[in-house]
Amino acid sequence: MAISTDFSVAISGAGLSGLCLAQYLTRAGIDVHVYERDPGPFVRRQGYRIILDRHGLAALRESLPRPLYRLALTTGDEPGGHLRFTDRRLRDAFTITFKDEPHATRQVDRLTLRSILLSGLDARIHYGKAAVAVEDGGPAGLRLRFADGGTATATVVVGADGVGSALRAQIMPDAEPANTPMAGVYGRSPLHGDVIPDALRTSGVLALADRPGRAFFFTSMRFGESPREAFARLAPGSYAPTGGDYVMWGLLLRQEEVPVSARGDLLALRDLAALGSADFHPLIRRLVDTAELDATVLNLFAAGRRPGRWAVPRATMMGDAVHVMPPFGAHGGNTALRDAALLGQRLADARATGAPVEEAIAGYQDEMVRYAFGAVDRAAGLMRRLTGSAPAPHWVLTRLLPRLHPVTVPEA
Numbered sequence: 001m002a003i004s005t006d007f008s009v010a011i012s013g014a015g016l017s018g019l020c021l022a023q024y025l026t027r028a029g030i031d032v033h034v035y036e037r038d039p040g041p042f043v044r045r046q047g048y049r050i051i052l053d054r055h056g057l058a059a060l061r062e063s064l065p066r067p068l069y070r071l072a073l074t075t076g077d078e079p080g081g082h083l084r085f086t087d088r089r090l091r092d093a094f095t096i097t098f099k100d101e102p103h104a105t106r107q108v109d110r111l112t113l114r115s116i117l118l119s120g121l122d123a124r125i126h127y128g129k130a131a132v133a134v135e136d137g138g139p140a141g142l143r144l145r146f147a148d149g150g151t152a153t154a155t156v157v158v159g160a161d162g163v164g165s166a167l168r169a170q171i172m173p174d175a176e177p178a179n180t181p182m183a184g185v186y187g188r189s190p191l192h193g194d195v196i197p198d199a200l201r202t203s204g205v206l207a208l209a210d211r212p213g214r215a216f217f218f219t220s221m222r223f224g225e226s227p228r229e230a231f232a233r234l235a236p237g238s239y240a241p242t243g244g245d246y247v248m249w250g251l252l253l254r255q256e257e258v259p260v261s262a263r264g265d266l267l268a269l270r271d272l273a274a275l276g277s278a279d280f281h282p283l284i285r286r287l288v289d290t291a292e293l294d295a296t297v298l299n300l301f302a303a304g305r306r307p308g309r310w311a312v313p314r315a316t317m318m319g320d321a322v323h324v325m326p327p328f329g330a331h332g333g334n335t336a337l338r339d340a341a342l343l344g345q346r347l348a349d350a351r352a353t354g355a356p357v358e359e360a361i362a363g364y365q366d367e368m369v370r371y372a373f374g375a376v377d378r379a380a381g382l383m384r385r386l387t388g389s390a391p392a393p394h395w396v397l398t399r400l401l402p403r404l405h406p407v408t409v410p411e412a
Contacts, residue, residue: 009030009347010144012131014125018036019034023117025344026120030347036125042111052072052108054104056337058338058341067234067235071231073106075224075225075227079099080097080099080202082095082204086205090283090407091405095203115238116235130146141156156357163177172322177302183253184253185258185276186299189247190247195283202220213253218284247287249287266296269298306373319340325376326383328382347360
C-alpha cells in the first residue's frame, strides 16, 4: 500500500509494542517512524522467551504481513503445555494446562520475535534517538525532541519507551509506577542432553521455597524450526538470530536481598542466583551452574498506576511505559502487543474516516486502561499470593498439596 504523509505517527521506543504498531500502521499506509535510544537493534539483552496468549497472537495476526506471522508460529515452540507450581524439591502442588491450539498459546523466543517485527522497517527506525519531551509543533502537529538536540514532527506521538520512559511524566503526570518488594535474577542455560527430563518437557515450573518470598522459575525454549532456515524461507534478507534451544530461568527474591553493589555486576548476580537456589532441587542448581554469564539480567519488579489524566492531546503511551507489571501470569508482553493492534486500528480508522484523531486516541486510552490495569491487578495479586508472607497459603502450596502428588523428578 502507498504511504501517505498527510497523517504521520512518531513512536518513541523500538520494543515489541512500538515495532508491532509500526507494522500495523505501515500496512495501513500511514507514515510512521520509530525512534530508539539504543545505538542499534541488538546491543542489549531484552528478555528471553515470551508466552503469547490469544490476545498477543491476535495482535500479531492483525499487524504483520502473513509471511511474518507464519514465521512467528513456525519458529515458536509447540502449542499447549503446562505451568506447574511445585515445592522446592519439584513435587507438584497444582498444574495449569494450556490449550493445544496454534492460535491459543505459543511460546516464542523474544529476540526472534523482535527480529520478525523489525522485518521491512529498516528505513523507518532511527537509532541513537532518545526522546526527552513532546512539544507543540504548530500546524504540523506535535514535535518530539531528542537528547541530541534533534526533533521530529508528527500528527501523533506514541511513547513506547519502557518502564523508564522519559515521556511518561509529561503525558501521564500522575502515573509513576509503584515499586514492589520483589525482584528477579534471570539467566539462560543451553538445553542439551537430558538437562530437562521428559516429564517437564512441555512445562514451565514455578518452584516455591520453604520460606515465603523466594521462588525459582524455569521453562524450556525449543524452536519449532531453526530461525535461520525459517527466515530464509519466509523473510529472505531479514536478520535471523542464531543459537539453539535453551532453558530460561529466574530466581525470585526480595529486593532487599539484592546488594546494591551486585546490581550491575553479572558475576555477582549469578553468584546470588547460585546462593539463593542452593537448597532447591539439583536440577535447578545445575541450570544456574551451566548458565551463560552474559545472559544474566536483574529485574526489579514494579506495578503501573492508573493514569488520572492524559496531559498532551494527540500523544499517548503503550506497553511497559504505561502499565508495567510483575512477571506473573504472562500478561506483560501480550498486553503490550494488544495495545499496539488496538491503537493501530483506532488511528487507521480515524485517518480513513476523517474522524478527529483526539477522539481515536481517547477511545484507545479508555479501552486500554480497562484491560491493561485489570492485568496489572491480576499479576500483582498472583505475586502476593505466591511470594507473600501469609503463612496459611504458603503452607498449603509448599507442604500440604505436594504431599498429595508423586515425585515428578527424582533427585538421584
